Amino acid sequence: MRYVSEFRDGRTGRGLAELIRRRADPERKYHLMEFCGGHTHAVFRHGLPDLLPENVELVHGPGCPVCVLAISRLDQAIELATENDVILASYGDMLRVPGSRRRSLLKARSQGADIRIIQSTAEAVELARAHPEREVVLFAIGFETTTPPTALAIREAAALGLKNFSVLCNHVLTPSAIQSILDSPDVRELGRVRVDGFIGPSHVSTIIGSRPYEFFAEEYQKPVVISGFEPLDVLAGIAMLIDQLNEGRAEVENQFVRGVSRAGNVKAQKLVAETFELRPEFEWRGLGNVPYSGLRIKTEFAEYDAERRFRVTEKPVRENKACECPAIIRGVKKPTDCKIFGTVCTPRNPIGSCMVSSEGACAAYYRYRHRRAG
Amino acid sequence: MCLAVPVEVIELLEHDQALVDIGGVRSRVSLAFVDDVEVGDYVIVHVGHAITRLDVEEAERTLELFREITDHLAAENNALRQ
Numbered sequence: 001m002r003y004v005s006e007f008r009d010g011r012t013g014r015g016l017a018e019l020i021r022r023r024a025d026p027e028r029k030y031h032l033m034e035f036c037g038g039h040t041h042a043v044f045r046h047g048l049p050d051l052l053p054e055n056v057e058l059v060h061g062p063g064c065p066v067c068v069l070a071i072s073r074l075d076q077a078i079e080l081a082t083e084n085d086v087i088l089a090s091y092g093d094m095l096r097v098p099g100s101r102r103r104s105l106l107k108a109r110s111q112g113a114d115i116r117i118i119q120s121t122a123e124a125v126e127l128a129r130a131h132p133e134r135e136v137v138l139f140a141i142g143f144e145t146t147t148p149p150t151a152l153a154i155r156e157a158a159a160l161g162l163k164n165f166s167v168l169c170n171h172v173l174t175p176s177a178i179q180s181i182l183d184s185p186d187v188r189e190l191g192r193v194r195v196d197g198f199i200g201p202s203h204v205s206t207i208i209g210s211r212p213y214e215f216f217a218e219e220y221q222k223p224v225v226i227s228g229f230e231p232l233d234v235l236a237g238i239a240m241l242i243d244q245l246n247e248g249r250a251e252v253e254n255q256f257v258r259g260v261s262r263a264g265n266v267k268a269q270k271l272v273a274e275t276f277e278l279r280p281e282f283e284w285r286g287l288g289n290v291p292y293s294g295l296r297i298k299t300e301f302a303e304y305d306a307e308r309r310f311r312v313t314e315k316p317v318r319e320n321k322a323c324e325c326p327a328i329i330r331g332v333k334k335p336t337d338c339k340i341f342g343t344v345c346t347p348r349n350p351i352g353s354c355m356v357s358s359e360g361a362c363a364a365y366y367r368y369r370h371r372r373a374g
Numbered sequence: 375m376c377l378a379v380p381v382e383v384i385e386l387l388e389h390d391q392a393l394v395d396i397g398g399v400r401s402r403v404s405l406a407f408v409d410d411v412e413v414g415d416y417v418i419v420h421v422g423h424a425i426t427r428l429d430v431e432e433a434e435r436t437l438e439l440f441r442e443i444t445d446h447l448a449a450e451n452n453a454l455r456q
């Protein structure tokens with residue numbers, strides 16, 4: 001594919017890795033957090049840890065939309081699908097995620113619930129149009145990249161005058177999550193996680209731009225480099241972070257100039273701002289309640305809000321004791337620290353969301369590491 | 375699910391839609407978030423929506439920079455070996 005394969009070239013990759021080795025000061029360590037699970041997968045898929053010098057360590061962050069969804073929110077979706085006789089439209093990644101009491105959307109579906117996998121929010125609107133006698137609920141999850149299409153679906157449903165379409169909104173914000181990590185006791189007091197700089201996800205920034213990171217680059221004195229998802233992009237981003245750290249700078253830099261600007265996609269931002277508003281706080285798996293980190297549908301579009309339409313309840317849930325996902329999401333543990341990683345918990349029989357999701361850290365380790373080692 | 379890929383626009387369709395080429399497969403995407411797209415442009419697509427234009431010139435410039443770095447390092451290594 002054009003503009004994909006060129007950014008995977010092996011010789012250039014080794015060249016950039018050499019650049020990193022030369023620039024990295026052997027006297028110090030570099031702990032760089034790749035926030036996004038997409039980066040985690042790219043890193044392992046292309047074997048980047050083997051190319052990096054030992055003193056450059058990548059810390060995996062919480063940027064996996066499936067992994068950070070609180071189990072109570074998944075339970076709500078399962079409840080909607082099983083008890084309210086709706087058509088639940090969901091991205092495929094969510095289906096096998098274990099909810100509480102060993103339930104999942106996939107199991108609910110095999111027991112008769114009407115759950116449809118969609119590739120695009122437009123398909124959910126289409127379902128509502130095709131089935132005027134049924135209630136259709138879009139189970140919306142994801143970071144800033146995925147939010148504009150949800151906003152568009154709500155606006156389209158409004159324009160079409162659909163009365164049977166609503167959204168269970170679980171959209172979350174990247175900068176709030178990064179701030180929550182920097183403020184967490186793991187980083188501040190306990191020193192269990194060390195983060196010297198961030199590799200920022202380019203796809204999120206195509207929408208929000210690079211500007212939202214300026215505040216905490218300055219406030220927390222941590223450099224951020226917005227990087228693309230191909231291996232050469234990630235390596236270049238790492239080199240840029242090392243340069244900043246060596247020079248004592250903490251700025252926001254953009255490696256993905258081919259798609260990201262400082263201001264981002266203003267048209268998409270406007271639509272999102274007109275459709276959603278900030279929740280005072282939102283629960284993240286692993287991070288707990290994070291202030292101003294999630295979006296809900298504005299009152300103006302209340303009729304499209306499944307939370308108001310169906311009075312879904314939020315019940316407390318207990319995490320599976322063996323599953324280390326919450327600690328992995330915080331960057332405190334690695335998948336291999338989990339006792340059942342690769343034995344009881346595998347992609348075929350996932351116990352936690354980090355193994356289900358195509359962006360989860362456990363799935364990345366299993367697919368690209370475990371097998372090589374084994 | 376956050377995956378997004380660069381694709382070439384093959385044909386503009388009604389209602390802010392376009393036909394694109396995703397690794398040899400033709401697919402319909404929404405252009406609602408990106409203005410003034412023309413046939414032959416590259417856009418980055420995520421869950422059925424173009425989220426930004428891919429600046430082809432910048433992409434080439436980045437690749438050129440990577441090549442320069444690699445060639446430079448290779449030349450230096452050769453010089454060291456001699």
Ligand code: SF4
Pocket residue numbers: 322323324325328335338339340341342345346350351352353354355356362
């Ligand atoms: S290996 Fe499975 S059980 Fe262990 S932390 Fe990962 S997802 Fe949870």
